[in-house]
Amino acid sequence: MPLDRRALVLFAVLASILLLETVLGLSGSSIGIWTQALNERNLNAGQVLGTPKKIRADEWAVLTPAILSQAHQNPPFPTTNRSWGSASVPLVINVPVRHFSTLFRPQFWGYFLFDLERAHAFYWNMKAFILDSGVFLLLILLTGGDFRASLLGTAWVFLSGFTQWWFSSPALFPEMVGCFALVLVAIRLLTLAPTRKGIATGALLFAVCSVNFALCLYPPFQVPLFYLGLAILPAILGPGLGSGSFRRHLGFRLAAAASAGALTGTALLLYARDAWDTLARLRATVYPGARALAGGDVGLAQVFGGFFGFFMSEKSIPLDWNNVCEASNFVLLFPVPLACLAMRLVRRLKVSALHWGLLAYIAVLLSWTLWGWPRAIAVASGFSRVPGVRALLGLGLASILWCCVSLSERDGCRSRPPGWARIVLTGGFVALLALFAAHFNRSTGGFASIPQVTLVCAVAGMACFFLLGRNVPALAACVLIPNLVSYGLVNPITKGLTPITGSRLFDTVSRIAREDPRGRWTAYRSLYMADYIKAAGAAVFNGTCFVPPLEDLRVLDPGGLQSSTYNRLAHMILEPTTGTGIAFVQTGSADIYTIEIDPANEAWRRLGVRYAVLPYEATDERFLKLAAPLFTYPETGLWVYRYRWSLDPG
Numbered sequence: 001m002p003l004d005r006r007a008l009v010l011f012a013v014l015a016s017i018l019l020l021e022t023v024l025g026l027s028g029s030s031i032g033i034w035t036q037a038l039n040e041r042n043l044n045a046g047q048v049l050g051t052p053k054k055i056r057a058d059e060w061a062v063l064t065p066a067i068l069s070q071a072h073q074n075p076p077f078p079t080t081n082r083s084w085g086s087a088s089v090p091l092v093i094n095v096p097v098r099h100f101s102t103l104f105r106p107q108f109w110g111y112f113l114f115d116l117e118r119a120h121a122f123y124w125n126m127k128a129f130i131l132d133s134g135v136f137l138l139l140i141l142l143t144g145g146d147f148r149a150s151l152l153g154t155a156w157v158f159l160s161g162f163t164q165w166w167f168s169s170p171a172l173f174p175e176m177v178g179c180f181a182l183v184l185v186a187i188r189l190l191t192l193a194p195t196r197k198g199i200a201t202g203a204l205l206f207a208v209c210s211v212n213f214a215l216c217l218y219p220p221f222q223v224p225l226f227y228l229g230l231a232i233l234p235a236i237l238g239p240g241l242g243s244g245s246f247r248r249h250l251g252f253r254l255a256a257a258a259s260a261g262a263l264t265g266t267a268l269l270l271y272a273r274d275a276w277d278t279l280a281r282l283r284a285t286v287y288p289g290a291r292a293l294a295g296g297d298v299g300l301a302q303v304f305g306g307f308f309g310f311f312m313s314e315k316s317i318p319l320d321w322n323n324v325c326e327a328s329n330f331v332l333l334f335p336v337p338l339a340c341l342a343m344r345l346v347r348r349l350k351v352s353a354l355h356w357g358l359l360a361y362i363a364v365l366l367s368w369t370l371w372g373w374p375r376a377i378a379v380a381s382g383f384s385r386v387p388g389v390r391a392l393l394g395l396g397l398a399s400i401l402w403c404c405v406s407l408s409e410r411d412g413c414r415s416r417p418p419g420w421a422r423i424v425l426t427g428g429f430v431a432l433l434a435l436f437a438a439h440f441n442r443s444t445g446g447f448a449s450i451p452q453v454t455l456v457c458a459v460a461g462m463a464c465f466f467l468l469g470r471n472v473p474a475l476a477a478c479v480l481i482p483n484l485v486s487y488g489l490v491n492p493i494t495k496g497l498t499p500i501t502g503s504r505l506f507d508t509v510s511r512i513a514r515e516d517p518r519g520r521w522t523a524y525r526s527l528y529m530a531d532y533i534k535a536a537g538a539a540v541f542n543g544t545c546f547v548p549p550l551e552d553l554r555v556l557d558p559g560g561l562q563s564s565t566y567n568r569l570a571h572m573i574l575e576p577t578t579g580t581g582i583a584f585v586q587t588g589s590a591d592i593y594t595i596e597i598d599p600a601n602e603a604w605r606r607l608g609v610r611y612a613v614l615p616y617e618a619t620d621e622r623f624l625k626l627a628a629p630l631f632t633y634p635e636t637g638l639w640v641y642r643y644r645w646s647l648d649p650g
Contacts (some may be wrong), residue, residue, distance in 0.1 A: 006147050007140065014132055018125045022110070025117045027124035028167065028491030030060040034499040034532070039635045043503055050492030055314050055323050059168035061528040062544050064120075065535035066095050068500060071116055072510065072537030074517060079274065083534045085547030087278035091271070092217055093546045094172050096123075101271045104211035106130075107175055117496045127167065127174035132158055134181030134209075141188055141236055142354060142401060143408035148472045152480070153404035159483035161309040162396055164490040165328040171218035177397070179213040180225040184236060186210075190257050192240035199253050203260035210264045215271065219385035224365065224394030226382075231361035232401070235354035281547050287568040287590045292379065296372025298388030301443035303369055303395070304436055306331045307456050308448050310486040318444035326389055330396025331460070331479065334362055335432070336467045337406040339425050343417055358402040365395050407470050422468040430461040500535055505633055509536035512611070512630075519610030524574045524599065526615065527592070529638070533613065541609060542572040542595070555603055556582050556595065565593050578620065599623050605645045612641045 003011075021027075030052035032045040045052075052060065066084055070077045077098040079088045090097040096111040107130065110122030135157050139150035157163060157177070166173045182205055189202025216222065240246060246253065272279070283289045302321065306329030314324050321327040341359065344351050367373070369388040378384040383391075409416070417425060437453040448456070463478035500506060512519070513536055521540045523530035530543025541552065546569050553566050565584040566572070573594045575585075582603070583596040597603070599612050600623040611630070617639050618624060627641035 003140070004145075004147065007136075010136065010151070011133065014129055018122070018129045021125045022114070022118055022122040025121045025496050027121050027494050029064060029120075029124065029494045030054070030056045030168070030492065031064055031497065031499045032492070032494060033057075033060050034503070037528070037532075037636075038503050038505060039637075040503050040505075041635075044496075044498045046495045046498045048493040048495050050489035052492055052494070053314060053490065055325055056165075056168055056491075057528065058170050062531055063094070063168070063170045064497075064500065065531040066093060066544075067111075067120070067123075068116070068497070068535040069537065070095050070097065071111065072513070072535070074514075074537075077111065082549065083538070083540050083543070085278075085545045086549045086551065087281055087547055088275055089278055089547045091275040092278050092282065094170055094216065099271075099274070101211065101215060101267065104208050104267060105175075105215065106208070106212075107172070116501075120497060127172070128158070130178035130182075131163075131174035132178070134178030134185070137185045138181035139401070139404055141185060142232065142405050146404075146408035149404045149407040152407070152472055152476045153400050155476070155480055156400050156404075156483070157397065159480060159487055160330045160396060160400075161306060161312075161328040161483070161487050161490075162330050162392060164487040165325045167491050169218075171221060172216045173221065176213060176216045176218070176221055177225065177393075179209040179216075180229060182209040183213060184229055184233060186260075187233065188236050188240075190253065190260065191237055191246055194245065194248060196249055196252050199249060199256045203256040206260045207263040207267070211267045211271075214268060219382065220387055220390035221393055223382040223386050224391050225397075227364070228361055228394050228398055231357040231398075232354060235352065235357055238353055278547055281550075282569070285548060285568050286564055287570070288385075292375070292384045293387060294372045294375055294378050295368040295383065295386075295388060296370060298369040298392070299443060300370065300436075301440045302327070302329070302389070303366070303392065304332055305329050305440065306396070307433065307436070307460060308440060308452065310456075310482050311448065311452055318447045321444075329392050330399060331483075332395060332399045333460075333463060333467060333479075334358075334395075334399035334402050335429060336425075336464050337402045339429075340406055340417065340468070343421065354405055355402070358398050358405070362395060362398050362402075365391050365398070369395070403467060406467065407472055407475070409470070416470060417468050422465055425468060426461055426465040429464040430457050433457050433460055500532070505636060505638070506532075506536050508631060509533050509538050513537040513539075516610065518608065520608045521611040521613065522574055522599075522604065522609055523613040524576050524615060527571055527573055529613065530572075538611075541607060542574050544571050545569070552607055555606055556597065557584065566595075568593070576614065599641075600626055604643065610643055612643065614639045614641065 026048065032047050032052035033054055035043045035045040069081060069083055070090060073081060077096050079090055079097055079099055081090050084090070084093060091099060096102065096108040102108050107123050107126040110119035113119070114122060132154050136150050136154040139153045143149045186202045186206035186209060189198050190206060193199045193202055213222070305327065309327070309329055312324050312327055317324050317327045338359065341351060341355050368383055369391050373383065434457055437448060437456065441448055459478055459482060463475055466475040466478060521533055521538050522542055523533055523540060530540045534540045534543060548567050550567065554560060557563065562584040565586045568591065570591045570593055573592065575594050575596045576599055577596045578598050580598070580601065582601065585594045585596060587593060599614065600620065612627060615637055618641060626645065627643045630640045630642045632639050
């Protein structure tokens with residue numbers, strides 16, 4: 001897979017951006033939200049460009065505090081961290097950990113090489129580097145080396161609304177997609193590279209990216225990507241296998257493939273050995289372990305809703321679409337290459353295996369999202385773990401890949417629709433889009449205005465016309481400019497970690513956690529403050545628990561009568577009450593529940609809790625006999641107390 005000078009320049013630019021932003025400590029985090037939550041006047045938000053997004057709470061309020069919590073343990077980056085769940089929870093939640101598996105996850109290398117702020121910047125920018133590198137190289141393969149179409153497709157994937165709104169997902173969305181693409185590239189190198197150097201590169205790339213992809217541990221994205229790989233792999237390998245070029249260096253090729261497979265298998269087996277108990281506990285949970293879906297949970301309006309995603313924001317989304325992240329999507333232009341395929345058949349022109357593979361894949365995913373499958377098929381295929389809105393990832397990627405492949409067709413005017421056909425097909429596409437807009441508005445309570453519908457039809461119509469005519473620059477303007485304007489700053493440019501680490505509260509908690517590492521904490525009422533305290537290195541009972549700490553929870557529920565409420569991956573909120581009773585209350589969300597418990601409950605002593613963070617100044621004499629005020633942050637609305645009992649549980 002030779003790369004021309006333009007491709008090498010592109011990789012040099014991507015690497016330079018990675019290094020520059022690492023040195024400057026720049027990331028795309030929304031942690032600036034903490035300046036509002038903490039309400040400290042002198043706390044620097046670190047915002048360089050854009051505004052933090054509150055809806056990305058699983059990043060700024062959960063994942064980033066989890067990473068900082070790992071860094072502030074003694075020793076740092078352990079394989080166990082009870083603040084986030086039982087067993088070896090750091091191995092399964094995509095945080096840096098001092099474990100051999102990190103060798104296969106370059107996005108985390110910075111935490112072992114640089115100071116914390118530059119490590120975090122490196123981690124963020126590696127996301128873009130892995131995603132863009134993988135998608136570009138895959139497109140180079142699929143388009144036969146067409147640089148312009150590959151560059152357009154890479155930018156299109158990167159700037160799409162779905163990518164940007166899920167960019168900071170704890171599932172490591174960018175790395176997952178990039179590694180998926182690089183695995184396919186590696187298979188091509190292993191199978192067909194003409195030199196031993198290329199074969200060896202493919203072997204190493206396969207092992208690193210396969211393990212990295214697998215350890216993201218998020219089936220809702222991984223399953224659709226896996227089947228997309230199966231759909232296009234025959235087209236990637238077919239021509240080369242047919243020519244017999246794989247016979248060159250056959251012995252070395254087989255040895256490299258065997259080595260890559262052995263390294264990958266060994267790494268995953270050793271990882272499974274260390275994480276097996278943790279994974280078993282996750283599988284045994286009510287959520288997500290017992291979740292089994294049948295599909296058909298996404299309507300037509302949302303499947304093609306990416307056409308109107310440019311008008312969505314945190315505060316403006318269609319009715320019943322939950323939030324802007326769940327509502328995000330790609331602009332699906334695959335009907336255009338589908339029309340070209342139909343014209344090829346009419347004109348009796350050859351249709352490549354790649355076109356058929358992408359068409360079949362899109363048809364399968366549409367059937368899953370719109371209608372669903374029998375339970376047995378859903379379970380056997382793995383799609384029972386894939387909510388319909390997550391399957392939109394596969395549809396979006398397949399659509400972009402197919403458009404780029406259509407742009408790069410090299411059989412001249414024979415396969416390109418003539419001018420009159422382009423006009424007719426464009427008119428038909430706009431008419432269908434107008435009909436869809438009417439359906440979209442009926443389904444969303446009139447979300448899109450008439451001017452917005454008109455603008456979408458006009459721009460999408462031009463994109464259709466230019467795609468049919470293989471006009472790459474004009475198509476790029478139609479698809480990239482709206483994406484850039486609408487989604488370019490979904491992830492703001494942020495400098496440093498000051499919004500978290502620069503507060504007085506963080507300094508105080510860090511000091512106490514160093515002086516009293518065995519002392520556990522509780523944080524009442526707030527959904528995210530417990531995770532903030534964890535970031536400072538404290539051991540906190542509640543907050544986000546990725547793997548339910550059943551041993552601890554059974555202290556509060558000895559008979560296990562309420563286990564269906566708490567045996568789940570969830571945000572655990574403490575609600576102060578009075579008396580000895582303890583109640584677990586499930587909220588409307590599958591990943592949030594509340595424990596109603598008195599701060600003076602004797603169970604806290606048995607659990608080794610030494611510190612209680614309350615959202616009010618305590619006046620209950622029973623509690624004040626057990627705990628003394630330690631410090632207060634009235635601007636943040638927090639009062640911290642230290643229990644007088646012995647730390648030793650029992």
